[in-house]
Amino acid sequence: MNFDGEGYVDIGNIEFGKDFTIEFWANRSNYNNYNIVIGQGIPENNQGLVIGFSHNDNFIFETYGNALSTNDTYTSGTWHHFACVYETDISSITEKEEFSCQNDPNNDACKWKDDACYTQDFKSDYDDLNDNSSWNEFHTTNRVCGQNIQYKRSIYCDGVLVAQDVISSAYQGHGNMRVGLTGSGWDNIGHFQGHIDELRIWNAARIANEIADNKDNRLEGNEENLIRYFRFDRIGSSFVDNQSTNRSIIGMLMNMDPSNSWRVNTTKQKELTPYDIPSKGMTVVRVVETRSETDNKIEDIAIVGQEINSKFHDDNVTHNGYVFFQQVPFNADIYNPETLQGSIYPVNSFHPASDSRDKILVIWYKMQDNIFWPYQPVDYTCQWHDTENRIVIASRLGSDGKDKNGHDQLYPDVSDNDKNYFDPARFKDIKVYNQPDPNKPGYNPNEEHALVSNSMRNSSMAPRPQAVYALRNDMIMRIMESIH
Template sequence: MTEINAHSTKISTEPNVLPNASSMILSSQYWVISNTGNSFFQTDLELTTDDDFSGSTASLAKLYWRENGNIGAWKAIAYGSSIDDSTETITFNGILATGQFMIAFNNHASIAGSGYALYFDGLDDCGINEAENITIANNAFSIEFWARRASIDAAKKSIIGQSDNANGLCIGFNASNEFEFSFNSNTATTGAYTDTQWHHWAVTFDSSSYTQTIYCDGSWITENTASAVYPNLGTNFYIGCGPNSQDHFKGYLDEIRVWENVRTLSEIQSNMFIPLNGDETGLIAYWRMDEPWSYTYITDVTSNSNTCAVTGSMSVNNWVESRAFSNRTTNEDESFTITAGYDLEGDTFSVSNGSPNSATTSGTTIISYSPFADVNGSDTFSYTVSSTGYPVTVTIVPVNDAPLIGVILDDIIGVNATSSNSFTTTDLENAYSLTFTPISSNQSIVDDSNISINCSAGDCTATTTPETDISGFVQITITVSDPEGLTASSSFGLTVNESPTIGSIANYSTTVNTATSPIAFTIADTETAEDELDLTLTTSSSEIVGITNASFTQPASGDCTITLTPTSSGVVTINIIVSDALSFSATTSFSLTVLALPEIETIADYTTTVSTSISIPFKVTDADSAESSLDLTITTSNSGILPISQTLLTNSNGDCTAELTPTSSSGSVTVEITVTDTDGYYTSTTFTLNVSGIPTIENISDTSYTINTMNIITFDVSDDETANGSLGVTVTSISNTTLISLEQISIKNDGGTCTLTLTTTPYQSGTADITVTVTDDHDYTNNTSFTIEVDDMVDAGKAATFDGTSSASSSQNIVVTDHTVEAWIKPSVSDGGIVSIGSGAKFSQMLLTNGNLGVDIFNAGGAIKSYTATTTTINTGTWYHVAYTYDSSADALTLYVDATEQTVSIGENQALTSFSLNTQLYIGADQDESIFFSGDIDEVRVWNAVRSQANITADKNSKVDPMPGSLQAYYPFDQTYGYTIFDKTSNGNDCDMNNVSWENWTDSGASITD
C-alpha cells in the first residue's frame, strides 16, 4: 500500500443509510478518512470490521463513499480485492478519494448491451489519471471508444488527451467537425461528421512505420504517416478533454479502451460491440462506465488501477444508460451476432429475445440476427437482460444483386424468316434499368445488329433476322447488365433451315377401283438425303381417294412415284407434301378425275332349304347411265345345287330381284351378280346361298293303352347336314294335358334312333294328340303327330305282390275317427300285416294271425282292443275280401271276411275313449313294420266312417267311385310301373313302396268286375 499522511476515524454511532433495499450492511460503523489539507489521494485501504463474515461473499464486498459531512445516500466506488475472514479485514485497491467510507455486500443487476455511459457537459467535466501508469509514449498503441456528440459546435472538442503539453496526444473533433488524431505536428484528419449518433472510434499508431490510422464504426477512414514516434511529453491521461484539460467534450462516452499494440481492423470489428473482461492481452486501461461511481472517479476494469479522478460539475445524473451498441449496420442477406450483456459479479443472467420485423433472432447470451432474404432498410427490436431492456436499431444496407435472365428456348425457322424468342429478366434493384447485349456465334448467318430486344416489366422478346438466303445453325447469347456492371447471360440455338423442293405433277384420269399407273415426280433438299425425306398425302375427298389408297416409291435419287386406287367417282385434288427432319415442307398438287362405275348393293348371305325358292332384293345405280339400262348377269359356283336355269334376275329402275330355286341337293353355293353400264364398265357383288336339307322323322302310329301304364315308342330321325344324334327331338304339342302332361313324356335320341317314354296321369282315361318335332342345326324342322287312347283296366285289373320284406307307406297322414278298412288279399303265408293306420302307441291295424283275420286298436294311454276272427279260416293261395269297422261312439269293433261278420276271439277289449288317428298308412306290414305280408294285395280302401255290412257286401266285388267324402284313401293297384301306389281319391295319399327292387305288379285274381 502507498503511505500517505492521512487521518482515519472509525465511527459506530450513526445509523447507516442502506445502499439499496437488498444490501447486507455491516454493523453501524464507518470510517472518515482525509488527507492532510483534505486533498484527493490514491491509496489502498485496508479496513477491519467488528462483524463476522464469510470469505464466500468476498465477490459481493463493496466500498461505499460519500463526502465528509454528508448524511445522504452512499455510492458504491470499489470492490474488495482481498478478504481475511480470520481478522475481518477487507482490502480495497487504488482508492482515489477523501470522505466517509462504508463496507456492504450488494449484488448489482446484470448489464444489458453497452450498459451505462458518462455524460460530459463540454465546460469543465473530465476525468484525469495522474498515476502515470498509461505509458504509450515511444510505443505502438491503440485507443478505442464509443462517443455520441450532444451538439455540433464550431469549436474544438477533444475526447482523449495525454500530457499537459499542448503538443501532447489529442483525439477528438476540430472546429470544422473533422475527427483528428494528433500529437506534435502529426495529424490524421477525416472529413466532417455533423450527426449526434453513437459512433465507434478507433485510432492506432504503428511505432515501426509511424502510421496513424483512424477507424469509424468498424471501417477504415484515413491514415497519416507521422514524422516520428509519439514522444513522452507527460503521462497525465485525460478523458473528456484534450491535453492539459483543454477543449472539453460535450456528449456521451462509453467503452474507452487503451491497448499497448496496434489493433487490426478485424480485431476492432470483432470486439466493438462486445464488453471486455478487462484481462485481455495488451489491454492496459479499460473504462466501461458500467460500475456505480461517486462522480469523483472513473473505474478502470483492468488490474492496472488506472482510475481517473473526476473534475467539473459531474453528478450521479451524468451516469446514464448507454445505447452505444443499439445501432447496428449489416449488409443485405448478412447475419450478425449481439453480445446481450454481462454481469458485474460474474453471475448467470437470463436473456429474452425480441421480435424484429425484417429478420429472425435466436440465442441466449449471444443473439444472432438474420435478415430476411433480399430485405434492406431499417429494423428495430428489443431484448431483455434480467428485466433490463435494451433496444436495437438495425440498418440493413442494400447489396446489389446481379440481374437474372431466364432460359431461352431453341428455335427453328426457315430461310428468310424471322425468329421471335420470349424470355424473362429480373433484378431486385434495377428492374427497369437493364441493358442487353446480344452476340451471334456466326455473323455470316446472323449479324449482331440484326438482333433486337424489347422488354416490358421483365417480359422480353428477342427478334432475330438472319441474312438473306442463308441457312445453318447459330448460337445467340444475350447478356443482361445492371447499372453497377453485374451481368447474367442466357443462350439459345437458332437453326435456319432450307425447305425441301418437289416437282409439279400433271392432272390425271382413271376409273373407280382401278389403280393408276405410277405417277412420277421429283424431290430434293440441301440438308436431308432424298430417301430420308418424309412424303405424305392429303386428298380433297377421302371418299374418292383415301390416304390408305395411295402408295409411294422413294429412291435415293429423289425420282419418286405415286400410285392411287380411287374407290368412288368424281374429281379430287391430291396434295403431296415433302418434309425434312425439322418439319419444313413443300407441296405439289394435281387433279385426279375418276370415272364412275355402276354400283350394286352388297347382298348378305342367305339360307333356304332344298327345292324351296327364295326371292332376294337388291339395288343398282350408276352416275352416268339410267338404272333401267343397266344389265344384270349371274353366275353360281355349283350348278348341282343352283343351276343358272333356275335363276331369274329382274331390274325395275334399279330395284332388282334375284329369284333363286335350288335343286334337291343341299350345300353352299357362291352367287355372283354383275351389273354392267352402257359403256361396258361393270361392278360385281357376291354372296353365299346356303341350301339346307330338311330333317326327316319317322311316322308314329296311333296306339291304345290302359291307365297307369308306362309306354315306350321308338322311331327314327335323320338329316343330310346335321348328325342324326345331334338333331333336336321334342314334343311340341299335346291336345289333352290332363291325360298326359309334357313332364310325363321324355325323349332320348341315340344316333337317330329315338325312344319316347310316356306315363299317363294316374287313373285318367281318354285320348290325346301328340306332335313330335325334329330340328336341325339350321333350325329347320319336321314333325309327325299321333294319337294315344287310354282305357280303364277291365275287371280286377292289377294287384301288388309283397314278398314278406317289402311294404308301402303314405307320404302324408290319414285322418280318421270312426273308420272302415277293406282289402282283397291272396296270402302266400298265414301270418303278416295287411294294413295299419298309425304306429307306436296309437294305431289301428289289420293282420293275419295263423290264417285268421285279426284287428288291433291301440289308444293313447294304453287302452287296447284286440280281436281275432274265428268264423272263416283264410287259406294261402286264395283271394279273400277282408274288412273291419270301428264305431268310436259305441266303442264297437266288427270284423268281416268276404262280407260275412265274424265271430271273434277277444284278446283285449278295453274302452277306447276319444279315439282318433292322424298318422301314416302302411300297406303290407303291421304298425311298426315288423310283420310283413307275403302274397298279393288289391283294392285297399280306407273310410272315415262305419260302413254297414250291406254297404260292404254291395261294393266288395266292384270298383268304387273315388269321390265320396268319407273315402279317405283308395288304392285299386291298377298300375304296371313304378314304386308308388297311387291314391285314386283327390286326397293325394299316395304310398311309396319300401325295400323293393322290382316293380311288384301282377294281374289281379280278385273277384271284381267293372
C-alpha cells in the first residue's frame, strides 16, 4: 500500500499480553524525517508504541520514553522486512501477585501505571452499553505484578537480528493502532511516506528462525498466535482485509484516496517460476472497466500554436496524451500518435477532409499500480489567437518589425526576458509549418507564403538571429527606391 504522507490506516483496537511480535515489509520514499509505520497509545511513559524510522533514518522500536534503535540507517528506497519482538521474562520474578480486572484504561484497580506489573492475557466477554451487547475480545485482563521482571525487545531486519535490549518497565498502551502514523493520543506527526506490505501481528514472541523462514512466504491466516494479518491486496478498496482467523476486524483507510493508495509491486519478491506461485498464496488480479472515448468527456479550448497540456495528465506518465482521432488539425511532425511522444500543437481551427473533425480529442493518462491508464477524455475546440497576440511578418523586417500598433514585437529569450528578436539560445532551427494536403492530419494552407531567414534588423549580432518574413506576390516592398 502506498502512503503519501497525508493519511493512515486504522486497524482497530489491539491489546497486547506479555509477548507480541509486529512484522511487515516497508520501502521508504522520504528521509531525514520521522516516518512512523506503527503507532498506538499516548505520549506518556510506557503508554505509547512507536515503530518506524527516526529523523536520523535509524529504525526504532519505542515504548514511549524508551527507544531501541538500530545502528544502521535505511534510506536506499528499497524493500526491507522488519520484525519487532517484545518478550516478558519472569524467570527471576519475586513477590509475584496475580489478579484479574475489567479492562478499562481508567480502571485504577488494574495498576496500569505500576512498572512492576504487566498483562498476562485477556478473557473475552460481552460488553453491555446502552442496552446493546457487543463481544469484546479484551473484556477482562489478567495482570501479574512482581519484582525482577524484565522485558526484552528485539529488532530484525531481513531476518537478521540488528538491535536488542532489556528494559524494566512494561508496555501499558491501549487503543486503536494506526499504520502510517502515531497513535490517536498524539499530535498527527510522523506520517509515513512510501510503501508498506504484509503486516502481521502476533500475541507471541517469534523466534529468529520463524521470522527468517516465513518473511518471504504468504501465510494461511490460521497460524497459532496470529491475531492480525493484513496483506494489503484489496485493490481499490476503502478498507483492508484482516486475513487472520478474526476476519470481522478490518482496517479503514483514513484521509487516503483508494484509487491512488493501492500498488501491485513485486520488487520485494524474488523471481518466481510458475511452479513457485501456488506456494506463495493467492494471486491478485486487477479487473478494470472499459469505457468509450465519450464517457465522462470534458470540453475545453485550445489556441492555435500553443501546446495542449492538461491537469488531468499524471506527471509520472512517461508519454503524452493520446490523440484519439488522427484527421484533426494538429502538428503531426512533432507529435507521434504511435509512441505518444512529442508535444500536441493545434495548427488550425478546422480540418476540411470529409472524414476529419475540427476538434482534437485527447485522452489523458494517470499512473496507478505502476501502469499507465487512459483516464480522462478532453475534446478541444481549436481557436485562433486574439488579433492582439498575432505575430506580424508583413514588413521588410518580418517578425523583427512592429505590430499593428507600431510597437516592437517581443519574444522571450533563454532567461524569459523580452527581446525584439528570436534569441538564438532559445529559438533554434525555426521552421515554417507547411502541410497543404487536406487529406492528411494537420492541414493548414498558405504556409508556403512565409520564409525563415537571417534577421535584417539584428544583422550585426553574433550569432545572428533568425526572423520570419512574408512572401506574397501581392506585397510591395520598397528597397533603395526600387519596387520588388
